[in-house]
Amino acid sequence: MAFIELKGLTKQFGGLTAVNEVDFEIEKGKITAIIGPNGAGKSTFFNLISGFYPPSAGSILFEGKDITRLPAHLCARLGIARTFQTTHLFERATVLDNVIVGHRLRTRSTLFDAIFRTKRERREAQAAYDKAMETLSFVGLEEIAERPVAGISQEAKKRVAIALALATDPKVIFLDEPAAGINPEETDDLATLIKKIADSGITVCTIEHKMQMIMGLADSIMVLNHGAKIAEGSPAEIQNNPVVIEAYLGGGASA
Numbered sequence: 001m002a003f004i005e006l007k008g009l010t011k012q013f014g015g016l017t018a019v020n021e022v023d024f025e026i027e028k029g030k031i032t033a034i035i036g037p038n039g040a041g042k043s044t045f046f047n048l049i050s051g052f053y054p055p056s057a058g059s060i061l062f063e064g065k066d067i068t069r070l071p072a073h074l075c076a077r078l079g080i081a082r083t084f085q086t087t088h089l090f091e092r093a094t095v096l097d098n099v100i101v102g103h104r105l106r107t108r109s110t111l112f113d114a115i116f117r118t119k120r121e122r123r124e125a126q127a128a129y130d131k132a133m134e135t136l137s138f139v140g141l142e143e144i145a146e147r148p149v150a151g152i153s154q155e156a157k158k159r160v161a162i163a164l165a166l167a168t169d170p171k172v173i174f175l176d177e178p179a180a181g182i183n184p185e186e187t188d189d190l191a192t193l194i195k196k197i198a199d200s201g202i203t204v205c206t207i208e209h210k211m212q213m214i215m216g217l218a219d220s221i222m223v224l225n226h227g228a229k230i231a232e233g234s235p236a237e238i239q240n241n242p243v244v245i246e247a248y249l250g251g252g253a254s255a
C-alpha cells in the first residue's frame with residue numbers, strides 16, 4: 001500500500017485545467033519535491049492534496065483511506081499538515097502563541113471548558129504550551145519564543161510557519177515554497193531543518209523554486225507543466241531529462 005496515492009487528479013477552474021490527470025505516489029519517510037515552471041499548477045496540486053480544494057476528478061488515498069473529499073481540518077486530524085505563507089502569521093502575537101494556535105487544532109476543549117477553566121481545559125492548555133515549546137526547540141526558535149512575530153527575521157518566520165504545522169504531530173508535512181524570499185545561507189539552514197524533519201520520521205512534500213536546494217535535498221521529484229506530470233524520478237534523473245529541460249527553457253535553447 002502506498003503512503004499517499006493520487007490517481008487521475010484533476011482540477012478545473014472554469015475552462016482552465018490547472019491540474020490534469022496526475023497519477024503520483026508519495027513514499028513514507030522521504031522528501032518529495034514538486035517543481036515546474038510558473039503557472040504549472042503546483043499550488044493548485046498542493047491545495048488538492050492538503051484538502052483545501054476538492055478535485056474536479058480523481059482520487060487521493062492516504063494510508064489506503066480515501067480522503068478525496070475530506071476537508072482540510074479533518075485531513076489535519078489524520079496527520080496531514082501544511083504550511084502557509086508567513087503572511088498568515090499573527091504579527092502582533094508572540095512566536096509561542098502563534099504555535100500554540102497550531103496545537104490547539106488538535107485539542108478538544110469546548111467553549112464551556114474554556115469559560116469555566118475546567119480541569120480538562122487546564123490540562124490541554126499545559127499540553128499545548130509544552131508541545132509548542134518542544135516544537136520551537138526542534139526548529140531552533142526556543143530563544144525567541146516570547147518575541148512578537150513582527151520583530152523577527154523572515155527566515156525565523158519561515159521556521160515559525162513550519163513549527164505551526166509540526167505542532168499538530170503530523171505524519172506528513174506539505175511545505176509551500178519554504179525558501180522563497182530568503183538568502184542563500186538561510187536557504188542552506190532551512191534545508192538542514194527540512195532534512196531533520198524527514199529524519200525524525202515525518203514525510204515531507206515540498207513545492208520549491210530554488211532548484212539547487214531541491215536537487216540536494218529531495219529523494220524524488222515530480223515535474224508539472226501546464227497541469228500535467230511530465231516527469232518523475234531522482235534529482236539526477238530529472239536534471240538530465242530532456243523533456244524537463246525543454247519545459248524550463250521553453251525549447252530551442254541548448255543550455
Ligand SMILES: Nc1ncnc2c1ncn2[C@@H]1O[C@H](COP(=O)(O)OP(=O)(O)OP(=O)(O)O)[C@@H](O)[C@H]1O
Pocket residue numbers: 013016017018036037038039040041042043044045
Ligand atoms: N482559484 C483559481 N481560480 C482560477 N484560476 C486559477 C486559480 N488558482 C490557480 N489558477 C490558474 O491555474 C493555473 C495554475 O496555477 P498555480 O498557481 O497552481 O501554478 P503554480 O505552478 O503554483 O505557479 P507559480 O509557480 O507561479 O506559483 C494558472 O493558470 C492559474 O492562473
